Amino acid sequence: MKNYLNPAILISIIILNISGLFFIRTFSLNSFKNQLIFFFIGIFIFLFVSKVGHSTFLRFSQIIYFIFLILLFLTLFSKPISNTKAWLHIGFFNLQPSEWLKPVLCLFVAEEMRRKSLKLINIFLLSTIPLIIIFLQPDFGTALVFIAILSVFLFFQRFSFSLLISFIIFAFFSAVFSWFFILKPYQKQRIINFLFPKYSQSPTAYQSKQSLIAVGSGKLFGKGFSKTTQSQLRFLPAQHTDFIFAGIAERLGFLGSLIHIIIYMFLIFYSIHIANTAPNYEEKILIYLILSYFSFHIIYNMGMVVALFPITGIPLLFLSYGGSSLTASFFAFGLINSISQRRFGDYEI
């Protein structure tokens, strides 16, 4: 059997997941059990993608993209969870198609770039479809992630003035449109809170404050596992999902935060290295696109926890609780792993 696993990638991912599981366990046993199941599913997906190889997925990217677009579209008719229609309720679990669409969009764009059967502008327009649906859900955070993917996509193209202009106009109108027709009052409140923190008294300001207190009070070495107050006494909101990193910072202090940041940076820069040494353009662009949204998640989440960015639902991938984002991330890094292990052309074409 060929060695199709890159240990550096797999080990860093597993370390992050174990850490995440650990913190989810301190919050609730039920969430821990669920997350553990998704972790194993994720590992399976990772192995499966690595085994099958990224080229197969690239080949079927159009159909995969199409399937997930339909799934995403169907969410608009689903039952909203906390004001957002982002989930499909399938049997015993809820699927969030937008999470999966992130790597799937990357696959689609990379493959279209290779085929060159479509004009660049058309690839771009096709790629904005999920963005529009997500605006309608509405899921402000995920929309931002898609904008990040599209920006990096544009960034890596030969400079095209019309493309840039159309993107700016599109962004502007979607912002104005969403402010007046789509964003719910609580979402507007979040943006206002972020822009004018002094005038805010809302729950979001409370979240942000509690998160800052949790992080800051961790100091250098953290409070350990039995003496945390912000986490254990539940002042910290969403401490197993979006704010899991605040709990980590409280328990493990600056040293613990730094170690986690370094692991993420390693994962990202190691992947950049794989991209830069990849033999084909589409492989390289695929990794860069995946990294665009992955890095965005990490940076935004860590920044949001310390009030650098407004609060919105962007999970810390591999750490935060949530099945769809976890499995989709395993899928994405399965692709990167596959590229890294097949760069010497020893796979069938």
Added chain:
Amino acid sequence: MKKEQTFSFLLVLIFSIIILKYYNLQIRQGKFYDELATKNHIRQIINPAYRGALWSEENFILAKNEVDYDLILYLEELKDPEKFINDLINLLPLRKEEILGRWKQKNLNPSYIPITLISSIEPEELPLIEQFKIKYPEASIKKTLKRDYPFSDLLFHAVGYISETSLQDIKENPNLKQGEWIGKTGIEKSYEEYLKGKDEIWQIVVDSREKEVSRYLLKKGKTGKDLKTNLSLNLQRKAKELFGEQKGAAVLFNLKNGAVHLYFSSPSKKIMPPISSKAKAIWKNLFLDPSLPLLDRVSQGTYPPGSIFKVILAVAALEEGIWSADKKIICHGHFKFGDRIFRCWNQKGHGVVDLHKAIVESCDVYFYNLGLFLGLNRIEKWANIFEIDKKTNIDLFFEKAGFVPSEEWSLKERKIPWFAGETVSLSIGQGPILVTPLKIAQIYGVFASGGKLISPSLAKIKNLEYKNIKISENTLNFIKNALIDVVEKPNGTAYRIKSEIKIGGKTGTAQVMSEEKRKKYIKEHSWFVGFAPAENPEYVCAVIVENAGHGSEVAAPIAKELLTFQLK
């Protein structure tokens, strides 16, 4: 490869910013956020200590604790303070002022210590507040101990009262907290430490829904001690009866141990401490009442001593050795000084007068002459030997010292030189000279006790303190005998109060200084200070009745009754 490098470079830059931000928060501002985290989950409960009760000499309870209920609030939990406070005011509009007043002090306490918003919840308010608590679980009702003064109509001034700390109190003593109760006046203030004990403080760990997770004792409490006073409730009652509607003061203390048995300031009304809005309104009226019922006349009311002051001149004359007791003056009922005529109270004149007779009959003309002979400096010197310019150091906080004029004062404060005509008035205790009734009692205690300037005490625990005044025994005896003759001899000014109990004392009639003096005649203050039994004095008693006329007519009979009552 340029774009790939840009991509990596941007990522490194952003991650550096993030790391810096975490460094800043966790290392540089760590302590600050740690404190915030503590505030988040720590609440304090203060169980006020039992405050010692006050007892009268006869074991009547003068101040005791009663269970009461307050509405308190932990600020930290409150999400919308404006709305909360508006809702509370709408619920209890009568409490508006009280609530807003306390709300102003809300930031004085650390947020884990609750603030008191309503004190003494009335029974009819209770159901409303219970309803309110369902809407605002941040508020809670706390059992507290409130003070009750069953005899405040007799003893308000001596006992004083306790009240919640004011902004001013907290500024002066940062150890105090909002909502804490402290003695404001009287014994309640001067024995604050002794009575108060120590509050028991519990630290409570709560979760984000304010559910208690654990608690531990932060500070052990200590029960305050009961305090026995020397005050006699019966004597106090007697004084009130004798004064009736008249304004004034009476004080009586034991010459052997300094124990103050009577400390009475009239008018003496039932006064509620200004705590509830209702009591505050009443208090405001009392404050504006022209009869000044809140004023403690015994140790804070300063009056010209009138003829009471004459004995100081007599002492000065004898002790300086420049004026013999036998020196005789002829009194025609008036005294001419320059172009002014000073009258003797007895317009017919006292005839030939020596020092003894001058005291017994209170001859003004004799003292005009003596005063001029002594001069201001000697008068001032001897008044200060009796410490008129100092406090008696009774165990009260707000006692006032008296005032004696001097040449220096005249030039510095009045900007005019002292002139001799003023010395004439000063000789009979008129003009710019002021004393408290308590001080007068203390001064006459010197003659009654053989030279001791006794510091009176309201509480039993205060030890006897006195100073020996350096006066020869001859002088002391001379004055004492003269004072006895004031009552015992038919020509004495207080002969009318002669009774089976031998009393020595001195009458006084102090003219009232008033701007409107010329337009309207204001009756003089009536003074009497005396001691009994005369041979071996046990008690000294000073009485002043404001605007009542001659000392012999009004104050002296009251003093006699009080001394008799006490000696029985």
